[in-house]
């Protein structure tokens with residue numbers, strides 16, 4: 001099955017320049033979309049809850065901040081970029097009462113639509129523009145004249161114009177510079193959750209921590225273990241990013257490559273792959289979504305406990321010390337939002 005990929009020439013920026021866009025939320029993705037759309041000549045306003053601590057940051061950038069309801073009422077394209085667990089409440093309270101015929105409801109991730117937490121009326125477009133990267137890099141790449149690849153999906157095409165609008169929006173945030181793939185809300189949601197849980201965030205963090213623990217428990221210096229298991233990972237992944245696993249293997253020593261080929265499969269065993277399949281199953285049958293929504297409703301006790309344990313892992317302390325000596329590495333995440 002081949003996918004459709006769109007680039008700059010396939011998208012008409014004037015389609016989104018002719019609309020009034022509300023970006024709800026000004027966090028990782030929200031600030032990136034809002035600032036890049038504004039720089040692309042789009043009429044943008046920010047929707048935030050009363051007393052929001054993000055309001056000052058958006059206003060510092062010259063953006064107009066309204067309440068969620070005011071922004072939704074004023075705009076005809078409403079992009080919801082608040083946390084996934086907050087979206088259904090924002091939608092019910094502030095957006096649904098302000099939706100007009102022909103409006104467009106946009107998402108940066110399909111969670112709420114895929115799991116039926118938001119059900120939009122049939123007279124509005126429902127679409128997704130989902131960058132395949134963290135918001136701060138989406139903005140940084142845009143400013144550097146580059147882009148982060150993105151997925152678009154159309155759940156509901158009330159106007160017949162939803163795809164052109166989604167592509168124009170993706171162009172406005174730099175997505176079509178890198179390539180935009182058309183998918184569905186189902187595919188985006190399930191693959192995104194799987195990727196972040198099993199490979200990109202969950203898998204990689206657990207792999208790094210386990211490697212660090214094995215080395216330090218065996219008596220090696222935490223500083224050496226940090227460089228080996230975390231710092232150098234970026235350099236290795238950069239080579240994969242540039243030219244795939246083959247390019248990385250070309251660049252490393254043959255000793256490393258022989259160890260990679262013979263030992264890698266002993267770390268990622270068939271049992272690990274089986275666990276990955278279970279994780280995918282929990283995403284597909286809604287078990288993960290229910291667990292996450294319930295965790296949020298219950299005040300996030302377990303989430304906060306696990307978060308704290310992660311922050312207290314010994315690799316964080318040694319990493320903080322070492323990154324403090326490498327001024328070019330320690331970029332504060334608050335640099336733009």
Ligand SMILES: NC(=O)C1=CN([C@@H]2O[C@H](COP(=O)(O)OP(=O)(O)OC[C@H]3O[C@@H](n4cnc5c(N)ncnc54)[C@H](OP(=O)(O)O)[C@@H]3O)[C@@H](O)[C@H]2O)C=CC1
Nearest residue numbers: 025026027028029048049052053054081082108109134135
């Ligand atoms: N993080 C990422 O890079 C990626 C995220 N996505 C998706 O993008 C969406 C946004 O995620 P992300 O950028 O991480 O979100 P963040 O957690 O960074 O969003 C925080 C922002 O949302 C605001 N917010 C929180 N609650 C509300 C509310 N009730 N009403 C209005 N604003 C609110 C916060 O304001 P306040 O100051 O008031 O707390 C803050 O401005 C999600 O669907 C996510 O899955 C997709 C791709 C990557």
Ligand SMILES: CC[C@](O)(C(C)=O)C(=O)O
Nearest residue numbers: 132133134135192196200
């Ligand atoms: C990998 C995590 C992510 O899916 C992302 C940055 O794309 C997210 O939800 O933040």
Ligand SMILES: [Mg+2]
Nearest residue numbers: 131132133192
């Ligand atoms: Mg993602």
Ligand SMILES: [Mg+2]
Nearest residue numbers: 109192193196
């Ligand atoms: Mg995600």
